[in-house]
Amino acid sequence: MANIQKRPNNKWRARYRDLDGKEHARHFDRKIDAQRWLDEVTASLVTGQYVDPRSTKKPFKDYAEEWRTRQPHRPSTAKAVAQHLRCYVYPAWEKRALGAIKPGDVQSWVTGLSTTHNLAASTTRTVFNTVNAVFRAAVRDRMIPHNPCEDAKLPSVPRKRIVPLPVNQVRRLAAEIPARYRGLVLLGAATGLRPGELFGLQLRHVDLLHATVSVEQQIQQAAKHGVYVGPPKTARSYRTVPLPRIAVDALKAHLRDFPVNAPEG
Known part of the structure; x- marks a missing residue:
């Protein structure tokens, strides 16, 4: 159920209920803006693209730790993932909300892996893949609407020539x-x-x-x-x-x- 009402202060209040029956509301100066917002929310509910606004506020570290413990990683992979997050990701985004991390933030972080942490290009890509997996899962879980890692520019890895022993x-x-x-x-x-x-x-x-x-x-x-x-x-x-x-x-x-x-x- 969704509706728009004019408030005593001349603001327009738009309300809707999500799939769990919880009510959400926003106030607008103009009715047309309230209607536009409500139409967008309704469309996302119908198409299955809806994201609860409260989900985007979940701290990145909290969600990343939940994601990490759910993965069927082999012991060696699990150890590497935990190290990536602890050493290179949480210091940057530990207190940031999932929805507050933008593509520009990701790009700056990727660049810092090379310039600040002096990681090799291949290691930078490996750490990035861990973060990308976290954000992809957050999109699938409808925690955030988009993956900020998309289109990130990564350092190129020079090909190493393998020379077998004579x-x-x-x-x-x-x-x-x-x-x-x-x-x-x-x-x-x-x-x-x-x-x-x-x-x-x-x-x-x-x-x-x-x-x-x-x-x-x-x-x-x-x-x-x-x-x-x-x-x-x-x-x-x-x-x-x-x-x-x-x-x-x-x-x-x-x-x-x-x-x-x-x-x-």
């Missing part, structure tokens, strides 16, 4: 390392698997007949959880990797010299 250096490293880990060196050099993915491989992931390994898990380490087996980094990280002859030979030699479940010698 074959002779790989062979030399494999020759110098203890025999139990020789196959690990050769397999890593031949496949490019991440260290955690290499450490997470088990016999069931190896198919020597078809010369492949399946990446289905990885070894991770976190302060509160120690070393544990977890899922690969992303959904795309689940994959089957072909093995060149040098990797197949290295795995065969490793399984011959160090059979699975055999005691270490």
Whole structure:
């Protein structure tokens, strides 16, 4: 229900009830302004875009902490997110209301990550992604009407050229390392698997007949959880990797010299 009434002081009072039945009102000098505001609110209610004005006043930190505890982050990601917020975000916006943070505020903050905190471009982008996720969730929760992170200008990350070790250096490293880990060196050099993915491989992931390994898990380490087996980094990280002859030979030699479940010698 919505209506407009003229008050004894000649102001026009526009009122409406939100989806929870709570009444909201504003006063205007002109009836046409009251009607325009009421039309905008009514349209937002009908289209599902309505944002309770009180929601925008919620402190950023309060909402960000609620968001953080709801996320299904892996322990390492959860630790990084908490650190981003504590070190780089809350000092700037701890007492600011969600709806009071504008695109210009975000842009100034992003620039400060590089100029004040001396963060690398890649780290600046990572911290920004955390804040962007908070504001996207706030829009979905109808806490704010728009995400102030949209169209923010981020520092470019220079591409790093990956230069693999020459074959002779790989062979030399494999020759110098203890025999139990020789196959690990050769397999890593031949496949490019991440260290955690290499450490997470088990016999069931190896198919020597078809010369492949399946990446289905990885070894991770976190302060509160120690070393544990977890899922690969992303959904795309689940994959089957072909093995060149040098990797197949290295795995065969490793399984011959160090059979699975055999005691270490």
